[in-house]
Amino acid sequence: MNSVPGGFGLYVHWPFCISKCPYCDFNSHLTGAVDHAAWRSSLLRELDHYGNITRGRRLETVFFGGGTPSLMLPETTAAVIEALDTYWNVAPNIEITLEANPSSVETQKFADFRSAGVNRVSLGVQSFRDCDLAFLGRSHTGNEAQNAIALAQHHFNRVSFDLIYALPDQSVKSWAGQLQQALSFDTGHLSLYQLTIEKGTPFFAEHKKGIFRMPDDDLSADLYEKTSELTSESGFCSYEISNYAVLGQESRHNLTYWRGGDYVGLGPGAHGRLTIKGDRFRTEQVSLPMNWLSAVAKTGHATRNFELIPKAEHITECLMMGLRMSTGVDRDLFAIQTGKQLDASIDQSNAEALVNAGLVELDEKGLRTTNLGRLRLNGVIAALAPAFG
Numbered sequence: 001m002n003s004v005p006g007g008f009g010l011y012v013h014w015p016f017c018i019s020k021c022p023y024c025d026f027n028s029h030l031t032g033a034v035d036h037a038a039w040r041s042s043l044l045r046e047l048d049h050y051g052n053i054t055r056g057r058r059l060e061t062v063f064f065g066g067g068t069p070s071l072m073l074p075e076t077t078a079a080v081i082e083a084l085d086t087y088w089n090v091a092p093n094i095e096i097t098l099e100a101n102p103s104s105v106e107t108q109k110f111a112d113f114r115s116a117g118v119n120r121v122s123l124g125v126q127s128f129r130d131c132d133l134a135f136l137g138r139s140h141t142g143n144e145a146q147n148a149i150a151l152a153q154h155h156f157n158r159v160s161f162d163l164i165y166a167l168p169d170q171s172v173k174s175w176a177g178q179l180q181q182a183l184s185f186d187t188g189h190l191s192l193y194q195l196t197i198e199k200g201t202p203f204f205a206e207h208k209k210g211i212f213r214m215p216d217d218d219l220s221a222d223l224y225e226k227t228s229e230l231t232s233e234s235g236f237c238s239y240e241i242s243n244y245a246v247l248g249q250e251s252r253h254n255l256t257y258w259r260g261g262d263y264v265g266l267g268p269g270a271h272g273r274l275t276i277k278g279d280r281f282r283t284e285q286v287s288l289p290m291n292w293l294s295a296v297a298k299t300g301h302a303t304r305n306f307e308l309i310p311k312a313e314h315i316t317e318c319l320m321m322g323l324r325m326s327t328g329v330d331r332d333l334f335a336i337q338t339g340k341q342l343d344a345s346i347d348q349s350n351a352e353a354l355v356n357a358g359l360v361e362l363d364e365k366g367l368r369t370t371n372l373g374r375l376r377l378n379g380v381i382a383a384l385a386p387a388f389g
Contacts, residue, residue: 127167179226259322
């Protein structure tokens, strides 16, 4: 078993953070002391479990996410990376990404992470303005963010960072200024997310109480269009709805998700997608860190769910993920992954209406959204697959 249609990657989740951001709904937890030796051993045990299930595949990407994986000891990262070729054919140009925060404590370890085998860093900058960072609950300052980017560029050939926009009271002009500052670093990749209010977060409760107001749809659209304009002028392609890169600097790991590839998910709350003997399975690990550790100690892994994805749901998932990309859903890849033809898997009357409205394009290469369509992505997907959207 070698290459997998759409690619094959490994995701490793580190669940701990120094503080919890009020907008975050990820599986992250505050902690004091961490038994790093126990966590390293447990990650390697779960790696062994899934490595044996998928043995012999060509591994193209690894992503250490969180939480805040730059709080890991570099020795833990190194141990995972060193074990990869025990199970898989590791691609010579494998992409190994580590998410990091811009605090000085974490950036001091960049050289050690590089020595461990990490070759790409994604920084959670979020803003260069101290007032925005305070609102977002971030512990670093704008100056620390700029210093972290420069230090990351010194140690790694590939650097990306995140910014959050469409904040309360943010104007197009103020966002444009921040974005131009971000583009001046010439990192080659930016993840630019509009703030969303997720249930269960402190922001959800505050927004419901009217403590702050979000930009309306028209302003949000203007901010998105300005983002597309300025990134394009700087040579960046909007290759996914929130991700921008110069040619060749795209996140290959995230492309594995969006192209419907396979990936192993390790660590608390990690999700995975695996194709085994033609069937597509979803995996989900136990979420709470201590419960995850206990499960791994007992059985060698902490899998909470390992279930078959119904064919109809798999088709919808391929549409949902593929339409996030500017290249869209590739006809040939869709047929290989689902066993179905693209045209037979979408609502043809709605597809025709969406084409006429300038929201999607459907041709011999496949199906993709236009810039206008990506602003209305959820509605587009629901219209194309009404039974499952």
